[in-house]
Amino acid sequence: MIPPDGAPAPPSPLIPPLLKPGAGGDRVLPPLPGASDESGGAGPSGGSTTPDVNGAGADDEHFAPTPDMGGPLVVTSPGRTTVATDGLRTAIETAARIASGLGHAARRIHRAELVPHAPPLAATALAVHRAADAAGQLEGALREAVDRYTDAERRAWATFDATMSVEGALAGEAIGVGVRAGAVAAAALALLAGPLIAAGGLALLPSLRASLKGGAAGLGRFLVAHPQLLSNPRFVAVVRGIADGMDEAVGTAAGEPVALALIRGATGRTGPATSARLLMGLGPKVGLLEESPVDVQRVGRQQVTSPAVGAAERLARVPEDDQVRIEKYTAPGRDPRYVVYVAPTRTFDPQPEGEPFDLASNVGGVGGIDVGSIRATELAMKDAGITSSSQVQLVGFSQGGMVAARVAADGGWNAVGLQTFGAPSGNVTLPDGIQGMAVRNREDFVPALAGPQTDHHLLQVQRTVYADPSQMPTDQAAPGHQRVAYAATAEAIDAARSTEVRAQSAALDGFTSEYAELPGSTITAYSYHAVRRDGTG
Amino acid sequence: MIPPSDGALDAAGRAELLRLLVPVADELHDALHDPPTVSPGDWLGPASEACGRLETELRIRLLHAATAVDEALASVRGLS
Numbered sequence: 001m002i003p004p005d006g007a008p009a010p011p012s013p014l015i016p017p018l019l020k021p022g023a024g025g026d027r028v029l030p031p032l033p034g035a036s037d038e039s040g041g042a043g044p045s046g047g048s049t050t051p052d053v054n055g056a057g058a059d060d061e062h063f064a065p066t067p068d069m070g071g072p073l074v075v076t077s078p079g080r081t082t083v084a085t086d087g088l089r090t091a092i093e094t095a096a097r098i099a100s101g102l103g104h105a106a107r108r109i110h111r112a113e114l115v116p117h118a119p120p121l122a123a124t125a126l127a128v129h130r131a132a133d134a135a136g137q138l139e140g141a142l143r144e145a146v147d148r149y150t151d152a153e154r155r156a157w158a159t160f161d162a163t164m165s166v167e168g169a170l171a172g173e174a175i176g177v178g179v180r181a182g183a184v185a186a187a188a189l190a191l192l193a194g195p196l197i198a199a200g201g202l203a204l205l206p207s208l209r210a211s212l213k214g215g216a217a218g219l220g221r222f223l224v225a226h227p228q229l230l231s232n233p234r235f236v237a238v239v240r241g242i243a244d245g246m247d248e249a250v251g252t253a254a255g256e257p258v259a260l261a262l263i264r265g266a267t268g269r270t271g272p273a274t275s276a277r278l279l280m281g282l283g284p285k286v287g288l289l290e291e292s293p294v295d296v297q298r299v300g301r302q303q304v305t306s307p308a309v310g311a312a313e314r315l316a317r318v319p320e321d322d323q324v325r326i327e328k329y330t331a332p333g334r335d336p337r338y339v340v341y342v343a344p345t346r347t348f349d350p351q352p353e354g355e356p357f358d359l360a361s362n363v364g365g366v367g368g369i370d371v372g373s374i375r376a377t378e379l380a381m382k383d384a385g386i387t388s389s390s391q392v393q394l395v396g397f398s399q400g401g402m403v404a405a406r407v408a409a410d411g412g413w414n415a416v417g418l419q420t421f422g423a424p425s426g427n428v429t430l431p432d433g434i435q436g437m438a439v440r441n442r443e444d445f446v447p448a449l450a451g452p453q454t455d456h457h458l459l460q461v462q463r464t465v466y467a468d469p470s471q472m473p474t475d476q477a478a479p480g481h482q483r484v485a486y487a488a489t490a491e492a493i494d495a496a497r498s499t500e501v502r503a504q505s506a507a508l509d510g511f512t513s514e515y516a517e518l519p520g521s522t523i524t525a526y527s528y529h530a531v532r533r534d535g536t537g
Numbered sequence: 538m539i540p541p542s543d544g545a546l547d548a549a550g551r552a553e554l555l556r557l558l559v560p561v562a563d564e565l566h567d568a569l570h571d572p573p574t575v576s577p578g579d580w581l582g583p584a585s586e587a588c589g590r591l592e593t594e595l596r597i598r599l600l601h602a603a604t605a606v607d608e609a610l611a612s613v614r615g616l617s
Contacts, residue, residue, distance in 0.1 A: 072578045091573035098568045105561040112557040117546045119612045127605040128561065131598040138573060138591040145584035
């Protein structure tokens with residue numbers, strides 16, 4: 001797997017090696033009774049293919065945002081940096097279609113004028129010409145507006161990133177002083193102060209300071225008590241900047257001169273991946289973020305009657321109880337196709353206790369390390385019969401999206417489609433030609449943990465879930481990252497009108513429906529459960 | 538109002554005119570039914586006002602063109 005920053009791992013004893021599946025003693029256990037293909041024990045699913053645990057249960061339903069509570073879809077095309085809403089793109093496409101159509105219409109009128117004894121049609125032709133011109137002018141103006149917006153956003157982010165690099169280096173120096181003086185709470189306050197101030201939480205700094213005296217639990221209580229802070233797009237922007245400037249911060253915290261850290265950052269050879277690998281190197285020295293071998297077992301198998309259609313149905317099939325769901329599509333005379341659904345983080349405990357979809361996998365995954373969740377997913381894929389030439393589509397939510405992106409980026413698999421929701425995967429370099437989209441809510445800081453979007457092979461779709469912040473739930477620390485929040489965005493994507501979004505959705509749908517519509521086709525879903533072997537799970 | 542033709546239009550000529558003009562009318566009515574529309578949520582920044590004017594201008598011109606083509610069709614259908 002290629003380090004996502006495009007840079008080789010620094011030759012430091014702190015940086016863990018990039019593991020390969022199986023290298024750490026990973027195992028695939030025999031399937032549970034009824035889960036093997038030979039057992040024949042699994043009957044048809046009766047048409048219900050949606051896992052019953054998908055985060056949209058009764059407790060969440062009350063707080064589930066609806067698509068009309070959110071903002072427009074903001075879309076960035078693959079291979080480009082142009083940013084425009086789905087509505088703007090649709091308006092441009094409509095204006096272009098009208099201009100072209102009326103151009104042809106005017107030519108038909110000119111031909112009509114040549115019919116013997118036709119009524120005079122010059123005025124009619126002129127009216128149609130004028131309408132075509134107006135459509136062309138509107139199309140041009142809309143395109144120019146999009147270009148200006150894109151340019152303004154690019155310049156704003158460039159300035160912001162440069163500022164955050166300096167902020168990171170200076171904050172790191174302050175944190176280093178705090179840590180060396182034994183004032184860990186003060187150091188944490190220095191790290192968190194920037195995002196909170198950016199999110200309008202200046203008045204809450206005394207409260208944060210008091211909460212930090214209660215350690216991590218105190219911080220957790222503070223964050224749950226103020227969900228509007230973590231969900232503020234400005235907080236998300238600062239998290240993105242901090243992730244990008246973290247290695248400057250780590251450098252200066254360790255005593256590196258600020259100027260040297262900035263020069264190192266300016267070379268472009270550092271970034272979130274380097275920071276994450278550093279954390280994975282340092283963490284185990286204090287008993288945190290430790291990697292371990294994983295065991296993977298097939299625990300379920302069922303026949304499925306129909307493929308997922310649309311983003312909302314794909315998200316609904318991402319598992320919660322087990323970590324990986326693989327759907328195998330067969331059709332007579334054709335090679336099987338597969339869809340791999342990958343679960344989100346199941347525990348944020350920094351000391352892994354049997355769960356490979358943990359914080360260590362989150363951090364290490366951003367660092368380009370083949371962490372437990374990635375290795376577990378790849379082992380499940382092999383067990384399901386997926387080979388290096390099998391066509392695979394990957395779908396993941398949160399950490400599952402990061403895993404899906406990493407697997408798609410790995411040259412060992414033939415990934416043709418990818419859909420991620422709220423994934424910290426913007427720094428994963430994907431292959432050319434991959435279809436699908438990366439979906440992010442603007443209130444969600446989790447994708448920002450991978451720093452700025454550096455890969456441009458996949459359609460990017462962003463959306464504000466709560467256009468009116470007062471509608472945001474107050475009992476969740478990160479409402480924008482909840483599955484129900486992404487379900488609302490997925491519904492908005494399924495209702496999108498622009499050609500670009502619809503084309504990518506159609507490509508993902510077509511991958512499975514092409515087989516499902518053939519006579520004699522079958523769909524079999526396998527569920528996998530993974531544990532860290534040296535843990536308690 | 539379409540001025541009268543300079544002579545009698547035969548059935549073949551009328552059919553040819555209808556073949557050419559009916560799709561034009563359809564095109565215009567489709568455009569009027571689903572014109573390019575930018576909602577307030579679609580950020581346009583400083584270009585917002587100019588684009589709004591062009592959007593309105595397009596609707597007016599589509600309406601004029603549709604009216605002109607409808608009149609031309611009525612004229613053709615009324616000729617013998």
